[in-house]
Amino acid sequence: MHVYRSALLRFADDGTALYDEDGLLAVGPDAAGRQRVLAAGAWRALAPQYAGVPVQHLPGRILAPGFVDMHVHFPQTDVIGSPAEGLLPWLENYTFPHEARFTDAAYAQQVAQVFIDELLRNGVTTALAFATSHPVSVDALMGAAQQRQLRLVTGKVLQDRHSPDGVRDRTEESLVDTEALIRRWHGVDRLGYAITPRFAPTSTPEQLRGAGELAARYPDVWIQSHVAENRDEIRWARELFPGSRSYLGVYDDFGLMRERAVYAHCIHFDDEDRALMRATGAVAAVSPTSNLFLGSGFFDYAGADRVGFGHGLASDVGGGTSFSPFHTMLAAYYVGREGQTKQGLSLSPERLWWLHTAGAAQALGLGGVVGNLQPGCEADFLVLNPAATPLLARKTSQASNLAELLFALIVLGDDRVVEQTVISQAKYGSRA
Ligand code: GUN
Ligand code: ZN
Numbered sequence: 001m002h003v004y005r006s007a008l009l010r011f012a013d014d015g016t017a018l019y020d021e022d023g024l025l026a027v028g029p030d031a032a033g034r035q036r037v038l039a040a041g042a043w044r045a046l047a048p049q050y051a052g053v054p055v056q057h058l059p060g061r062i063l064a065p066g067f068v069d070m071h072v073h074f075p076q077t078d079v080i081g082s083p084a085e086g087l088l089p090w091l092e093n094y095t096f097p098h099e100a101r102f103t104d105a106a107y108a109q110q111v112a113q114v115f116i117d118e119l120l121r122n123g124v125t126t127a128l129a130f131a132t133s134h135p136v137s138v139d140a141l142m143g144a145a146q147q148r149q150l151r152l153v154t155g156k157v158l159q160d161r162h163s164p165d166g167v168r169d170r171t172e173e174s175l176v177d178t179e180a181l182i183r184r185w186h187g188v189d190r191l192g193y194a195i196t197p198r199f200a201p202t203s204t205p206e207q208l209r210g211a212g213e214l215a216a217r218y219p220d221v222w223i224q225s226h227v228a229e230n231r232d233e234i235r236w237a238r239e240l241f242p243g244s245r246s247y248l249g250v251y252d253d254f255g256l257m258r259e260r261a262v263y264a265h266c267i268h269f270d271d272e273d274r275a276l277m278r279a280t281g282a283v284a285a286v287s288p289t290s291n292l293f294l295g296s297g298f299f300d301y302a303g304a305d306r307v308g309f310g311h312g313l314a315s316d317v318g319g320g321t322s323f324s325p326f327h328t329m330l331a332a333y334y335v336g337r338e339g340q341t342k343q344g345l346s347l348s349p350e351r352l353w354w355l356h357t358a359g360a361a362q363a364l365g366l367g368g369v370v371g372n373l374q375p376g377c378e379a380d381f382l383v384l385n386p387a388a389t390p391l392l393a394r395k396t397s398q399a400s401n402l403a404e405l406l407f408a409l410i411v412l413g414d415d416r417v418v419e420q421t422v423i424s425q426a427k428y429g430s431r432a
Pocket of ligand 1: 095316
């Protein structure tokens with residue numbers, strides 16, 4: 001068992017941020033040997049139960065839940081910062097040619113290590129990630145994540161049309177490969193599989209139908225795709241599937257809307273789309289740095305709340321510009337000013353943080369499992385240094401409440417704040 005004494009951030013079930021300036025976190029293995037939170041709360045209240053247990057005291061630090069990245073592309077690690085007029089030329093000119101390299105298992109394995117290093121350096125301990133259309137890319141990422149005991153969900157991209165040689169797959173084979181990968185990886189250690197049609201325009205109706213059939217046969221497997229990101233993309237999807245009510249409706253028509261279905265972007269929605277998300281239990285992965293970089297638009301947080309569908313934050317690297325959850329939360333704050341009604345304020349810092357931890361976990365169907373530090377949660381946590389830079393040290397020392405402290409970290413923070421990332425008591429980070 002390990003007992004830590006430090007400031008401690010966690011969340012109540014209703015999303016309220018809980019903060020103990022002098023906190024206690026106790027962590028120990030369950031019957032299966034997986035490290036879990038045994039206790040979390042005020043030092044004064046909990047310490048008597050742990051008398052005699054050695055305590056790791058971390059003065060001046062904050063223990064916080066590992067971040068959850070709801071949508072990221074591991075093969076786009078090196079695509080970050082590729083400029084284009086918008087989504088479709090960006091895919092054609094940079095992304096597809098780069099992803100073609102992942103047919104090479106050795107290359108995929110090397111990038112998988114770099115990708116996981118980046119997640120951990122930035123404090124991300126759970127990710128829902130796209131691989132490429134090559135099954136070896138899934139094996140590479142699953143294998144690398146398994147080695148570090150990371151909770152990771154990924155899948156082979158399905159794209160059997162409107163895609164260049166090198167990334168285009170074949171309908172039948174793509175579905176056989178998907179099922180084989182589900183059987184190989186889903187539920188192994190902390191790994192999960194996601195059925196991954198890239199987006200409706202690059203799949204034939206037959207491929208989407210097959211994906212929907214697999215989704216029905218494997219109900220606890222995730223589904224991930226993109227929707228309503230960019231106006232040219234939407235026009236294209238509508239032309240290809242004129243019988244569907246909307247772009248989102250295409251996925252519904254093929255049985256791809258259900259719990260554990262995660263749609264990236266969801267920007268250009270109407271209220272019927274929002275209601276469909278809510279009714280089916282599908283959720284949105286919101287990627288503000290990507291949407292700003294590619295000029296895609298602004299996610300309507302108020303609209304999502306009004307209709308009531310689940311959503312959380314994501315980097316969307318490499319359309320997104322950073323692996324850092326701090327950068328993503330700050331971009332979400334900027335974007336949240338669009339469409340906000342109350343006093344011009346955007347999302348609160350507590351809510352931003354929740355959307356990237358416990359809220360994102362809840363959206364993924366992993367509430368109470370990751371993204372929080374309540375008893376029973378898997379013990380993935382961060383040691384944050386609120387004085388990691390001179391300016392942060394000044395600013396956080398002047399914070400008079402939790403909102404001010406979290407805002408200072410969101411606005412001024414990045415990977416330098418993440419002193420350690422702890423997974424199953426293994427400690428990662430250059431400052432570990
Ligand atoms: N739509 C289809 N593929 C992609 C992708 O790789 N990134 C983003 N941002 N949108 C997509
Ligand atoms: Zn994406």
